[in-house]
Amino acid sequence: MHSDNLFAEDELLFSGEEADESTVNALEPWMVLIVDDEPDVHSMTKMVLGDFAFEDRPLEFVSAHSGKESLEILKSDPSFAVVLLDVVMETNTAGLDVARRIRNELNNQFIRIILRTGQPGFAPEHQVITELDINDYWQKAELTSRRLTTSMTTALRSYRDLRKIELNRESLAQMAKSVAHQIRNRTMTINGFTNLASRKLGPHSEASEYLETISHETARLEDIVNSVSEFAAIDRCDHCSADIKEVGEKAIELCRGMANELGKNVHFDIDIVAQNIDSRPDLLSKVVFELVSNAIVFADEEQPRVSVKVTVKGDVCMLVVSDNGKCISSEDLPYIFDPFFTTRPEAVGMGLSIVNRIASGYNWDIDVSCSDEGGAVFTLQIPL
CATH class of the missing domain: 3.30.565.10 (Histidine kinase-like ATPase, C-terminal domain)
Structure with missing residues (x-):
């Protein structure tokens, strides 16, 4: 495979206004992992996407030249937004194995996976899309600069939205813990005064039945609060x-x-x-x-x-x-x-x-x- 087959020659130049360099560099970049055993593919990808920015944030590239190396990088740093993943590397299905392990072993549901292959016969598109949780699939010979930037934009937008959903979930979980803590304090106070009133009035008081009901319902409320707290506490698997x-x-x-x-x-x-x-x-x-x-x-x-x-x-x-x-x-x-x-x-x-x-x-x-x-x-x- 040669690098000149990766992108159409007339699509390597970008049109439109350039982003303000000072603004772009001031924001945290999107982390992108390039996984390919061809050094030219790494160089060409960085060349085409070098000036790319999404929401005024540039890209920062990290290279891996095998499936094994890519998994080691992703294990140590789960903050990557996108992985551009070759299919055929140390084995004919190395990229497919990496995609599966990202989702099932590393349990990373956020990173967006874009598969690229120069030998589509080893990974038929329909089978890959059906069986794997990936976000895009391209043959390298057909992947122009415009298609790559479009695919990158779509992937980053999806990653951003997933992270927002996760942050909202974490915020809701934290709120649930706080609310549960406040309710638990109140139920303890209610139950304490109920027991105190019950002892002062005696077991034969007309209010004893009502006090018993208050105590029972308070205990049920505490069970609910404890269950919600347990559910909210499952923040990371x-x-x-x-x-x-x-x-x-x-x-x-x-x-x-x-x-x-x-x-x-x-x-x-x-x-x-x-x-x-x-x-x-x-x-x-x-x-x-x-x-x-x-x-x-x-x-x-x-x-x-x-x-x-x-x-x-x-x-x-x-x-x-x-x-x-x-x-x-x-x-x-x-x-x-x-x-x-x-x-x-x-x-x-x-x-x-x-x-x-x-x-x-x-x-x-x-x-x-x-x-x-x-x-x-x-x-x-x-x-x-």
């Missing part, structure tokens, strides 16, 4: 290593105690293989606890049974939690992961929302179906 067997068994022990509190003599069928997965141990524990406790609650009242199985098939670890109660109705199914949705008046309805939040943060797939016994089956697929 960091990459760690957790043994699903060790973490899962500890979480199940907590669930056994919960079952005893509910007065349900649950028969547990536990079969968990040892497997390290990419997850914070506390978040993985929360997922297992919420799924198993949900199964306990909805298991059959007379002979409750809960099954927890973990298997590994290829590059996927599967966690399956099921019960022998009634399956989720088709009317309720679309809403079970929504915050505060519950079919139990005494429940808060945040457990499965927390599970879904963590699963989304790690790009795990979660599916719900009915077992042969009629109960609900939650299947979590965790990429290894």
Whole structure:
């Protein structure tokens, strides 16, 4: 591949007004990673995009000459806005492998990926667009300077919008924590004065029933606040290593105690293989606890049974939690992961929302179906 095939000769010159250089240089640049094993491609890309600016911010380029090198750079610095990614490098599908690992292993959903290839036969466009989370796909022979700048503008606009959405989400999470803190302080005060009034008036007072109701509703409000706080606290699904067997068994022990509190003599069928997965141990524990406790609650009242199985098939670890109660109705199914949705008046309805939040943060797939016994089956697929 030669550099003169990369861009049409008549499109290397840009028209229009030039940006004020002092303004552009004063703003933080957009980080762009060029990944290609051809040095000429790096030089030509920098030449064409050297004067490019989006929202008065210039581009800053970093070069990688292999898929492996690009992943090392992205692991150490996740602030890149765009990656211009060659398909054929150390292997015929190196670029495709990098694109998958950016989304699934590095868990970077913000960076915009523009694939470029000089050998489209190794990566048919329809297949790539369908199977990979990329933002643009070009054959190098067809990629003129105008198309490259247009593609870069679209990618940066998309990256900017995603970052704004994430910042808004973080702001809302912080506000939720602050509101929860304020409400918790008030509920503690209300509950304290309620207990004080109850002791002064005595158990046979006419107001004792009302005071008991106030205390009960205050406790429910505290449960809601705690659940919202837990949900808001899931700010980052960091990459760690957790043994699903060790973490899962500890979480199940907590669930056994919960079952005893509910007065349900649950028969547990536990079969968990040892497997390290990419997850914070506390978040993985929360997922297992919420799924198993949900199964306990909805298991059959007379002979409750809960099954927890973990298997590994290829590059996927599967966690399956099921019960022998009634399956989720088709009317309720679309809403079970929504915050505060519950079919139990005494429940808060945040457990499965927390599970879904963590699963989304790690790009795990979660599916719900009915077992042969009629109960609900939650299947979590965790990429290894």
